[in-house]
Amino acid sequence: MQAAELRNDPFRRITVVPFTGVFGAEISGVDLNNLDDETVAEIREALLRYSVVFFKGQDFTPEAQAAFGRRFGVLNRHPYVKPMDGHPDVFRIVKEPTDKHHFGSGWHTDLAYTETPALGTILYGVDVPEAGGDTMFASQYAAYDRLTDGMKAMLADLKAIYTNANTYGKDADRFKVGVSKAMKVQPAAVKEVAHPVIRTHPETGRKGLYLSPIHFSRFEGMTPEESKPLFDTLVAHATQPEVTCRFRWQNGAVAMWDNRCTMHYAINDFSGVGRTMQRVTLEGDRPV
Ligand code: SIN
Numbered sequence: 001m002q003a004a005e006l007r008n009d010p011f012r013r014i015t016v017v018p019f020t021g022v023f024g025a026e027i028s029g030v031d032l033n034n035l036d037d038e039t040v041a042e043i044r045e046a047l048l049r050y051s052v053v054f055f056k057g058q059d060f061t062p063e064a065q066a067a068f069g070r071r072f073g074v075l076n077r078h079p080y081v082k083p084m085d086g087h088p089d090v091f092r093i094v095k096e097p098t099d100k101h102h103f104g105s106g107w108h109t110d111l112a113y114t115e116t117p118a119l120g121t122i123l124y125g126v127d128v129p130e131a132g133g134d135t136m137f138a139s140q141y142a143a144y145d146r147l148t149d150g151m152k153a154m155l156a157d158l159k160a161i162y163t164n165a166n167t168y169g170k171d172a173d174r175f176k177v178g179v180s181k182a183m184k185v186q187p188a189a190v191k192e193v194a195h196p197v198i199r200t201h202p203e204t205g206r207k208g209l210y211l212s213p214i215h216f217s218r219f220e221g222m223t224p225e226e227s228k229p230l231f232d233t234l235v236a237h238a239t240q241p242e243v244t245c246r247f248r249w250q251n252g253a254v255a256m257w258d259n260r261c262t263m264h265y266a267i268n269d270f271s272g273v274g275r276t277m278q279r280v281t282l283e284g285d286r287p288v
Pocket of ligand 1: 093266
């Protein structure tokens with residue numbers, strides 16, 4: 001058997017090439033607008049194995065992207081970001097050439113400030129800069145595996161409190177720096193939720209760290225000041241280069257990630273040019 005065949009086993013309908021030594025994979029040989037059930041099952045398997053998968057050369061209308069998302073679960077309607085007209089399950093992430101704020105620019109996992117954070121996210125590059133605007137990912141399985149037994153034991157019953165205030169409250173950066181008019185985000189009333197710091201993935205059974213720095217308030221039973229040193233240590237651990245990867249976008253590329261075992265970071269390193277992405281989000285369940 002050829003090395004490539006071994007590497008792709010058990011994938012028969014898609015070609016899967018690992019992206020780093022730890023996680024992530026690029027999938028080719030597939031048109032996401034034209035999928036049979038076996039191919040969908042292989043993409044699902046690849047997502048569970050690699051935590052984030054990338055496709056290139058795709059052509060997603062909003063309807064087509066929503067239809068693709070529905071093959072993997074129920075679609076989420078974002079609590080604060082207005083959907084595209086006529087497409088309630090799809091929204092656009094827009095940074096205009098003059099905008100300073102960049103949506104998702106900070107380590108996070110999607111919708112961590114809700115009771116049932118997102119299972120997965122499917123992001124499509126509509127109009128991306130020639131250079132800049134990459135997205136980074138961090139494997140939280142790998143971050144957990146690299147913890148010492150002492151840290152694993154100490155974190156076993158710890159919960160973190162997440163809040164929508166950091167990103168959607170009236171004092172959030174996006175409202176101070178200036179939110180893209182195209183995104184029509186309005187300040188929201190503050191809500192908090194507690195989630196375990198270590199979560200077990202409901203499908204793979206693997207344990208991972210579950211952190212969302214841009215949404216973090218404090219650990220349960222502690223003040224923000226008491227929480228900060230440990231939280232900062234965990235975030236540095238969870239984003240060390242060895243557990244990350246970085247995706248360079250092109251128009252027509254798609255990234256699909258599992259929010260239950262990864263964090264991501266939209267890099268705000270471009271200005272004077274715009275960036276438009278189209279997002280569909282899969283409903284998740286309560287982390288345990
Ligand atoms: C997000 O957090 O969904 C945005 C990621 C990106 O635009 O790169």
